[in-house]
Amino acid sequence: MNKFKVTLLVAGVLSALAGCSNTTNNNELKQSAVTTQATQNANQQLNTLVEQYFVESLQFSPLFATYIGYSQYDNQFIAPISEQNRATQQAFYKDYQQRLASINKQQLTGQALLSYEILERDLALTIEGFQFPSYLLPIDQMSGAHNDFAGLGSAQSAQPFETFQDYENFISRAQGFVTWLSSVQEAMRQGIEQGIVLPKALAEKLLPQFQAHIVTSAEQSLFYSPIKQLPANFSAEQKQQLTKQYSALIMEQLVPAYAKMSEFLATTYIPNSRETVGYSDLPNGKAWYEYQIKQNTTLSLSADEIHEIGLKEVSRILNEMKTVKETVGFKGDLSEFFTHLRDSDEFYFDTPEQLIAAYEAVKLKIDARVPKLFNIVPKADYIVKAVEDFRAESAAGASYQSPAPDGSRPGIFYINTFNLKAQPKFLLETLSIHEAAPGHHFQIALQQEVESLPEFRKFGGYTVFAEGWALYAESLGKELGLFTDPYMWYGRLSDEQLRAMRLVLDTGFHAKGWTRQQGIDYMLANSSMALSDVTAEVERYIAWPGQALSYKLGQFKIQELRDYCKQVLGDKFDIKEFHTQILIDGALPMPILEAKIKRWVEKQQ
Template sequence: MKKFKLTLLVAGVLSALSACSNTANNNLNKPQSALISETASVTTQQLNRLVEQYFMDSLQFSPLDATYIGYSQYNNQFTAPITEQNRAQQLTFYKDYQQRLAALDQQQLSGQALLSYEILARDLALTIEGFQFPSYLLPIDQMSGAHNTFAGFGSAQSAQPFASYQDYENFIARAEGFVIWLSSVQDAMQQGVNEGIVLPKPLAEKLLPQFQAHIVTSAEHSLFYSPIKQLPEQFTAVQKQQLTDQYSALIMDKLVPAYTKMSEFLATTYIPNSRATVGYSDLPNGKAWYEYQIKKNTTLSLSADEIHEIGLKEVSRILNEMKTVKETVGFKGSLSEFFTHLRDSDEFYFDTPEQLIAAYEAVKLKIDARVPKLFNIAPKADYVVKAVEDFRAESAAGASYQSPAPDGSRPGIFYINTFNLKAQPKFLLETLSIHEAAPGHHFQIALQQEVQSLPEFRKFGGYTVFAEGWALYAESLGKELGLFTDPYMWYGRLSDEQLRAMRLVLDTGFHSKGWTRQQGIDYMLANSSMALSDVTAEVERYIAWPGQALSYKLGQFKIQELRDYCKQALGDKFDIKEFHTQILIDGALPMPILEAKIKRWVDTQR
C-alpha cells in the first residue's frame, strides 16, 4: 500500500514538473497581458475554492444556522458545548483560514473575487481579535441565545422540518445536544459569577421566565409536544405511537429537568449575583471590549464620544420636525403633551391583535405596488406577516424579520409583537412595514440569498450596519414612494427615526458614560411618544447588545452619503434605480468596502 502511494506521489510530481515545463515553453509564445490574465484567473479560482470550503467547514460551528439556510445534514446537531477546548478549536480554525487567504495574491483579483477577499480578510481578523474578550461568559440574554432558537425549532413553527420520520428523529438528537449545551451555559455563567462578568440584574431577571415557561407537569402541555400534535397522516400507527412515546420521554425525562436546573441556578445563584451597573465599561477590560463592539457592529472607525454627539444633534433635529407635525394637526399643547396624547389616546391603537396583523397585511399590498418606482430589482421570495410567538413576546422587539428559505419552501416572515397593543400605534404602520419588509430587510436579505454569483459565505452572512442601515435608509424613501401623506404617518416615520437617533445617545451613554437604566428610560420618554413598556424593552436591549443599536443611524448616514456622492458625481446620468441595484446586488458589505465599491462603479459611469 505504501509503495502504491509512493508511486502515485512520484507520478504526480513528474506530471506537475512536466506541466510546468510545457507551460514555460508555451509561455515563450504568449504576450505579457495573456500571462497576467491567466495568473489572475488561477488566483480567482483558488479564492473561490477557498471561500466555499471556508463556508462549508464553518457550518460545523453553526448547525442551527445551517438548518435555517437549508443544509439538512445538520438538523440533528446542536451548538457545541462552551468549553476551553472548543474555543481553542474555533480559534485555530479561523487562524488557519487567515493564513491560507493571505497566501493568495490580492493584486490579481477583481470584481466579486476582490470583494470576497476583502470581506473574508476583514471578517477573519475581527473574529480573531474578538477572542481576547470573554463573551462566552455571557452566552445568553433576555433578547437572544440558542435557548430561544431551540424553543422556536421545537414548536414546529420555525426552520426545523417535521415532514418525515427522520425529521422527528433528528429533532430528538438535536434536543439531546441542547441539554448538553445548556449545562455548559450554566458552567460558563457560574464562571462569570466568579470573575465578575455577569448580566445586569434586570436582564438576568427577564431570563428566568423564559426557562420556567418550559417546566410542565405533563408532556402534552409542553411547547415541544407541538410536533406530535401534527404528525403527518402518512405515518403508520406504529410510527405515530413510537414518536409519541419518544417525545413524551424526551420532554419529561430530559428537557424539563434541564429547564428546571437552569431555572434554579438563575433564581438561587445568578440573579442574586448579577450586577447593579449596566454598561460594559463597568466590566473588566470593558472600555476596550465596548470599542471592539462598536467596530464589529458599525464597521466604522468612530469613537463613543463622536457617536454620542452625533446622536444628540439628531435627536434635537428630529424633535423640531415633530413640533411641525404637532402644529400641522392643530394640537394646541406642548410637544410633551402631544407625546402623552399619542401614547394615551385610544384612536391611535388597535383593539385586538388580529386587527393589528390585518392592518399590516393591507399596508403590504399598498407598498408592494409602489416599490417599482424606485427599484428595478426585487426578490422572488414573498413574505408574510405573523404575530411573535407567545413564549418570547414579552422580551422580543416590537417587530423583526426572518429571511425566507433559500429553496423557496418558506417565505420571509415580518413578525409583529402583539404582546402590548399600546406599543404598536397605527401611525407606525407604513414606516415599520418599509423597514422590516419591502423595500427594507426583506428586499436586502432575500435578494442577497438569490444572487447566483455570490459565494455562500456572503449569501448567508451579513453586517448589522449594512442591513439596518439599509432598512432605515429605505424608510427615508417613503415620500418618494408616495407614502407618508397623512401627517400622523409622517410622524410615525419621525418617531422611528427618533428611536434610532436616541439609540446613538443611549448605547454610548450606557456603555461608555456610566448612564443608569433609569436614566435611559427617562431620556427616551422625554424625547418620544413611545409607551413605557416599549421604552423599557428598548433600553434593556441596548444594555444586552452593546454596539448593535449604533448600526441603524450610522449605516443610514453612510448610504445616504454615497447617494449624494453619486448624484453629484454623475449629474444627469444619476439613476436612482441603478444606485439601489448597486447597493444591494453584491449582498451586505462592510461600509468601507461598500464605499470603495460604489466609487469604482461611479468611475465606470462617467
C-alpha cells in the same frame, strides 16, 4: 466569461498573428495571456477557499445551517462551551487567515476581490474578539440559543418535521441542547467568579423564559407540538413510537434541564448579578465596548463622536415633530402631544387580529409602488405574522426572518402583539418599509438569490449594512407616495427618533456610566413611545452593546454615498441603478461598500 472561453479567445488571437514579424506585439500578447491565466488562477483559488470556509464553518453554527437549508446539521446542536472548543474555533479561523494570505490579492478581480477583502476583514475581527470573554455571557433576555431552540422545537420554524428521520433528528438535537445548557450554567458560574455577569434587570427577564417550559405533562409542552401534527402518511407504529419518544424527551430530559437552569438563575445567578449596566463596568470593558462598536458598525468612530451625533439628531428630529404637532392643530406643547399619542385610543388597535390585518393591507400598498424606485425585486414573498407567545414579552416590537433559500418558506415580518399600546397605527407604513419591503426583506432575500455570490456572503451580513439599508429605505417613503397623512409622517419621525436616541443611549450606557432608569427617562422625554416599549428597548441596548449604533450610522453612510453619486454623475444619476448597486453584491462592510460605489461612479463618467 469562463476560463475555457477566455483561453480559446487568447489562443485564437495568438494564432491569427503568428505570421506577423512584430515580435513586440507577440510578446505583449503572450504577457497578456499569462496575466489572464494568473488572474483566473487567483480567482479560482479564492472561490474554492471561500466555499470551503463556509461549509466547514457550519460545524460551529448548526442551527444557522438548518435555517439556510443545510439539512445534514438538523440533528446537531451548538457544541458545549469549553476551553477546548474555543481553542478549536480560534485555530480554524487562524488557519483560514493564513490560507487566505497565500493568495495574491493583486491578481484578483470582480467578486473574487470583494470576497477577499470581506473575508480578510472578517477573519481578523473574529480572531481579535477571542481576547474578550463573551462566552461568560452566553445568553440574555434578547438572544441566545435557548430561544432559538424553542422556536425550532415548536414546529413553526425552520426545523423540518416531515419525515420520520426529521422527528428523530430533533430528538438528537434536543439531547445536544441539554448538554449545551449545562455548559451555559457552568460558564455563567465562572462569570460570577470573574465579575462578568448580566445586569440584574436582564437576568431577571431570563427566568420566565426557562420557567415557561417547566410543565407537568408532555402534552402541555411547546415541544409536543410536532406530535400534534404528525404526518398522515406515518404508520400507526411510527406515530406510537414518536409519541412515546417525545413524551420521554420532554419529561425526562427537557423539563429537568429547564428546571435546573431556572433554579440556578433564581438562587445563584440573579442574586449575584450586577446593579450597573454598562460594559465599561466590566473588566477590560472599555476595550471590549470599542471592539463591539467596530464589529457592529465597521466604522472607525469613537463612543464620544457617536454620542454627539446622536444628541444633534435627537434635537433635529424633535423640531420636525413640533412641525407635525402644529400641522394637526394640537394646542399643547410637545410633551403633551407625546402623552396624547401614547394614551389616546384612536391611535391603537383593539385586537391583535386588527393589527396584523392592517399590516397586511399596507403590504399590498407598498408592493404596488416599489417599482418606482427599484428595477430588481426578490423572487421570494413575505408574510405578516404575530410573534409567538413564549417570547413575546421580551421580544422587539417587530422583526424579520429571511425566507428559505430553496423557496419552501417565505420571509416572515413578525409583529409583537403582546402590548397593543406599543404598536400605534401611525407606525404602520414606516415599520412595514423597514422590516419588509423595500427594507430587510428586499436586502436579505435578494442577497440569498444572487447566484454569483459565494455562500459565505449570500448567508452572511453586517448589522450596519442591513439596518442602515432598512432605515435608509424608510427615508424613501415620500418618494414612494407614502406618508401623505401627517400622523404617518410622524410615525416615520418617531422611528427615526428611536434610532437617533440609540446613538445616545448605547454610548451612554456602555461608555458614560448611564443608569437603566436614566435611559428610560431620556426616551420618554424625547418620544411618544409606550413605557413597556421603552423598557424593552433600553434593556436591549444594555444586552447588545454596539448593535443599536448600526442603524443611524449605516443610514448616514448610504445617504452620503447617494449624495456623492448625484453630485458626480449629475443628469446621469439613476436612482434605480444606484439601489441595484447597493444591493446586488449583498451586505458589505461600509468601507468596502464605499470603495465599490466610487469605482462604479468612475465607470459611469
